[in-house]
Amino acid sequence: MVMKFLENLRNIDRRIMYLLLILVISLPLLPQFDFLHQDLEVQSEVRGVFEAVENVPEGKIAVMSIVWGAGTIGENRPQTEAIARHLFRSKVPFVLLSWDQQGTSLAYKTVNTVAEEMGAEYGVDWFNAGYRVPYIDQFLQSFGRDVPGTIGKDFEGRPVSSFPMMQDIKTGNDIGLVTEITPSATLESWIAFLGQPYQVPISYAPTAVLVPEGYNFLDAGQIVGMLPGLVGAAQYEQLMEVRGFASRAANALSTSHVLIIVLIILGNLGYYVSRRRQEQ
Amino acid sequence: MVGSLTNSLTNGTLLAFFMPREGAALWIFILGSIFIGFLFLFLLTQVPAKFRKPIIIGVTFVSGWFYFLEFMIPRSNETMPLRRQLIAAEQAVWKAQTSLHRAIAISKERGSNNPAVAERIERAQGYAGSAVPQIGRAIEAVKEPLSRANTKVRDAELARGRLGAVSNDLPRDKLWSIEVADGRLVRAGDKYARLERAEAGLQSALEAARDAESILAAGAEADVALAAAKLGKADSGLRLAQSATEENFLTRYKEPVFQVSLVIGAFALGLGVFGLASMHAKTVLRRRPGWLNSLAFWIAMVVMLLAGLIKKYGVPAASGVRLSTGVYDTLFYGALAALGATMFSLVAFYIVSAAYRAFRMRTTESALMMLAAFLVMLSLVPVGVWLTGGLPAAGFWSAFRLENIGDWIMKFPNTAAQRGMAFGIGVGMLAMAIRIWLSLERGSYFDKQV
Numbered sequence: 001m002v003m004k005f006l007e008n009l010r011n012i013d014r015r016i017m018y019l020l021l022i023l024v025i026s027l028p029l030l031p032q033f034d035f036l037h038q039d040l041e042v043q044s045e046v047r048g049v050f051e052a053v054e055n056v057p058e059g060k061i062a063v064m065s066i067v068w069g070a071g072t073i074g075e076n077r078p079q080t081e082a083i084a085r086h087l088f089r090s091k092v093p094f095v096l097l098s099w100d101q102q103g104t105s106l107a108y109k110t111v112n113t114v115a116e117e118m119g120a121e122y123g124v125d126w127f128n129a130g131y132r133v134p135y136i137d138q139f140l141q142s143f144g145r146d147v148p149g150t151i152g153k154d155f156e157g158r159p160v161s162s163f164p165m166m167q168d169i170k171t172g173n174d175i176g177l178v179t180e181i182t183p184s185a186t187l188e189s190w191i192a193f194l195g196q197p198y199q200v201p202i203s204y205a206p207t208a209v210l211v212p213e214g215y216n217f218l219d220a221g222q223i224v225g226m227l228p229g230l231v232g233a234a235q236y237e238q239l240m241e242v243r244g245f246a247s248r249a250a251n252a253l254s255t256s257h258v259l260i261i262v263l264i265i266l267g268n269l270g271y272y273v274s275r276r277r278q279e280q
Numbered sequence: 281m282v283g284s285l286t287n288s289l290t291n292g293t294l295l296a297f298f299m300p301r302e303g304a305a306l307w308i309f310i311l312g313s314i315f316i317g318f319l320f321l322f323l324l325t326q327v328p329a330k331f332r333k334p335i336i337i338g339v340t341f342v343s344g345w346f347y348f349l350e351f352m353i354p355r356s357n358e359t360m361p362l363r364r365q366l367i368a369a370e371q372a373v374w375k376a377q378t379s380l381h382r383a384i385a386i387s388k389e390r391g392s393n394n395p396a397v398a399e400r401i402e403r404a405q406g407y408a409g410s411a412v413p414q415i416g417r418a419i420e421a422v423k424e425p426l427s428r429a430n431t432k433v434r435d436a437e438l439a440r441g442r443l444g445a446v447s448n449d450l451p452r453d454k455l456w457s458i459e460v461a462d463g464r465l466v467r468a469g470d471k472y473a474r475l476e477r478a479e480a481g482l483q484s485a486l487e488a489a490r491d492a493e494s495i496l497a498a499g500a501e502a503d504v505a506l507a508a509a510k511l512g513k514a515d516s517g518l519r520l521a522q523s524a525t526e527e528n529f530l531t532r533y534k535e536p537v538f539q540v541s542l543v544i545g546a547f548a549l550g551l552g553v554f555g556l557a558s559m560h561a562k563t564v565l566r567r568r569p570g571w572l573n574s575l576a577f578w579i580a581m582v583v584m585l586l587a588g589l590i591k592k593y594g595v596p597a598a599s600g601v602r603l604s605t606g607v608y609d610t611l612f613y614g615a616l617a618a619l620g621a622t623m624f625s626l627v628a629f630y631i632v633s634a635a636y637r638a639f640r641m642r643t644t645e646s647a648l649m650m651l652a653a654f655l656v657m658l659s660l661v662p663v664g665v666w667l668t669g670g671l672p673a674a675g676f677w678s679a680f681r682l683e684n685i686g687d688w689i690m691k692f693p694n695t696a697a698q699r700g701m702a703f704g705i706g707v708g709m710l711a712m713a714i715r716i717w718l719s720l721e722r723g724s725y726f727d728k729q730v
Contacts, residue, residue: 014633021632038662041683070620106617133545138538145523171477173520197523199516215695216702231660254661256628261654263636271640 007277009270017263024259028251036251039238045218046235048225049203052177053086060176061169062087062094064111065190067182069102072207076103077110078233078246079181079205084111086240088118088125092176093165095151096128099186104131107181108155123163130155136186140193144172172198181205185213191222205232297536317547337719344717346537350530358425359525362478365418366525369411370518373489373511376407380508387504398499405496408489408511415486415514418521422479429472436465467532478524485517557581587611652689659686 028036056062064083068076087094096111098104108128120126129151132139142150147169148160160166168174172194180187180202187204195202201224204214208229217223227233230253233246327335355363383400390396440461443454450458492510496502560574568574591608641647658664664682671681678684 012636017632017636018629021629025628036662038666040662041665041681043683043687070617071624073617073621074625102612102617102620105612109613133542135538135542135545138534138541142535142538173516197519199512199519212690212694213698213702215690216698219691219695228660250662254663256632257657257661258663260632260635261657263632264639264650264654267636267639268641 003273003277006273007270009266010274011270012263012266020259021256024255025252028255029248033251034248036254037247038251038254040231040235040250042235042239043228043232045214045226045228046232046239048218048223049083049179049205049227050086050225050236050239052201052203052224053083053090053092056090056092056176059168060174061165062092062177062179063175064094064096064107065178065180065182065186066096066098066103066107067100067180067184067186068107068207069100070106072183073106074249075207075230075233076181076183076205077106078230078244078249079227079236080107080110081114081244082227082233082236082240082242082246083179083181083203083205084114084126085118085242085244086236088114088120089240091125093124094126095166096126097151098129098131099134099136101131104155124165127160127163127165128155136189137193140189144194144198147171147174172200175200177201177203179203179205183207183210185210187214187217187223191217195222203227340717340719346530346533350528350534353528353530355526355528358428359475362418362421362425363522363525365414365421366518366522369414369418369485370515370522372407372411372414373485373514373518376404376411376492377508377511377515379404379407380504380511383504384508401496401499401502401504404507405493408493408496408507411489411514412486412493415482415489415518418518419479419482419486422475422482422521426472426475426479429468429475432468433465433472436461436468440465474524474527478521481517481520481524483517485514485521488514488517584611584616652693655682656686656689659683659689 027033053062064080064087066076066080068080084094096107098107111126111128114120115122115126122128130153139150148166151160153159154163175194175198178190178194178200180190182204183206187202187206190202194200202222203225204217204223205227206214206229208231211226211228214223214226214228218226227236230246230249234250237244237247324332324335379400383397383404386394386396386400440458443458443461446455446458488510492507492514495507495510557578560577562568563574564571564578587608639646639650639653641650658667659682664686668681668683671677673681679688
C-alpha cells in the first residue's frame, strides 16, 4: 500500500501541481503572510549597482534603458522602480529610453508614480525620451557622439533643449551611468558603443533567465553590477531600506522554489521505488 | 557616370541628398520617394522570376559591402601622424595602468610591504613618464589638421555667403548649389568640431597623466588607487581623441544609411500590418474555420487604433484631460498589458511541470545537475539564507552557507561554461553572417521561388 503510494508519486496529476503553485505564489503576497519575511543576503553584484548610482559624478546624468514589456513586468518593473527610487533619492537626473512599444508606457507609468511619491520634477530630475525603434547599435553610435541630437525630442514631442537637466549634456562623456533593464540579450551594444568608448559604467538588470550570461560581463569588468531578476530587486530594496513589491514577492519566490524542490524530490522518490520494484 | 558618382561619394556631395528639407521641398521629396518606391516595386514584379533571386542577392551583397568597406578602408591620411602618436600614448598609459592594477592585486594578496608592489609602482611611473611627452606630441600633431579644418570652414562660409539667401524664385540649379554649399559647410564644421574635441581630450589626458606621474613619484608610499584613477581619466581623454580621428570617406554616410534602414524598417512594419489585416479579413469574409478569432483581431486592432488616435488628437475635457484617456488606459493597462503578463506567467506552470518530470536521477550527470540546481535555487531565496543562517559569516565554515555556494557556482563553473558557449556562438554567428551576406543560406526567403 505504502509502496504503491510512493510509486504513484512518479505521476502526480499536473492539476494538483498547478493548484499548489497558485497557492504558494499568491498567499505570500497577502499582508497576513508577512511573517514569512526574511532578510536576504545582498550579493556583491547588487551592491555594485547601488554603489555605481551613489558614485555618479555631479553634472552627469544616468540613462535607464527599458527593453521590457508586459510579458516580464513581474521581474523588470520592480527593478525599474527600485533603481528609479534610488536615482531620485541620490539626486542623479536620468533619461528613460525605451525599446519596447508596451514598455514605453509601462516604464513611464512606473517611474512617474515613484517621481510623484518622491516629489521629483519632470525635466529637472528625469526625462522620458520615449520609444526608440529597435536599431540599438546604430542608435547608440550616434547617441555617444551627440546625445541631444540623437534624442531630439521627449515622448510628447518637446525639444530636448527645453529641459533644464539636458542643458549641459552633449556626448557620451556626460553620462555617468547606464542601467539596462531587459529580458533580452541587448547588453553587448551598450558595452560596445557607450561603455568602452566613453568609459561609462554599465549596470545590468536582467530577468532571472539571463542572469548566468551576465556573470561573464561582470567578471570581465564590463559591467559594474547586476540585479539578478526579482531577487535582485528585493536585495536592492533591502539596501535602500524600503519594503516594496519586490520584497513581498521574494517570499512568493521562496515558497515556489521550495515547492519545485519538493516536487522534484517526490518525483525521484517515486522513480526510485518504481525501479526497485521492477528490479525485484 | 561612374566617375562622377565616385567623385560625389568621396567629396561628400551625395550627402546633400540627405539634408533636411522644409515646406514644399519636403512634400515634393516625400511624394517623390513614395512614387519611386512604388515604381520600383512595380518594376520588380515585372522582372521574370528567374532574375528576382539574383537581384535580391546582388542588393544584399552590395549593402554588406558598405559596412565592410567602411570598416576596412584606412582612415584619412590627414590625421595619420596624430593617430601614430595616439597609439604610442595609449600603449604607455595602458602599461602604466596594468602595472598599477597588478600592484593593487599583489598588495591585497601579500601585503603592501611586499617588494613586488614597489617594483610595479616604479614600473608604472616609468610608463606614465613616457606617456606625458607622447601625449604632448599628439597635441602638436592635432594642431595642423585643426588649422586646416578651420581654413576649410572659413572657405565654406565664404562660398556659402556668395550664393546668397534661399528664396522660392531662385532657379533650380542655384538652389541645388546652395544645398551643396550648405552640406559642405556642415561637414567642414563637423570636422573642425571633432578635431577640437580631440584636442580637448588630449589636454585632459595630458593633465591626468602628469598628475598620475607626480603621485607615483612618492614611490611605495604613493596613493596607487588615485594614480590608477588619474590614468583612467587620461585613457578616456585619449579615446575621445581617437574617436575624432576614426573616419574615412564612407563614415560620413553611416548616419544617412542608418536613416534609410529606418525607413525600410518602417515600410516592412507597414507591410506586416497590411499582410496580417488582409489575411484575417479574407478569413472573416469567407467564413473559414476560426473566423471568429480573425474577427476578434480586427475588432481589437480598430478599437485600439481609434482609442490611441482620439487620445492623442481628441478634444480635451474641461479638466484638461482628454476624454478618451480613460478608455485608452483601460484597454492598454487593463487588457493588453494584463494579457501579455498572463501569457508569460503561464511559463511558470510549465516550468514546474517540466522540472518535476525531467529532473530524474537516472545518471551521475543528471544527479550533479539536479544538485547544482537545488543549491542555486535555494541560495537565491530567503529560505536558503535561513537554512544555513546558523553557520558563521566569515572563516572556513562560511563557505558552506547556501548563498556562498550558489554564488560560487554562478561565478566560476557557470561563467566558464558560458564563455565556452559564447565563443562557439560567436564563431557560428560569424559563419552564418558570411553565408547570409553571400546569399548562400537557404531560408524561408528562398525556399520558394521569389
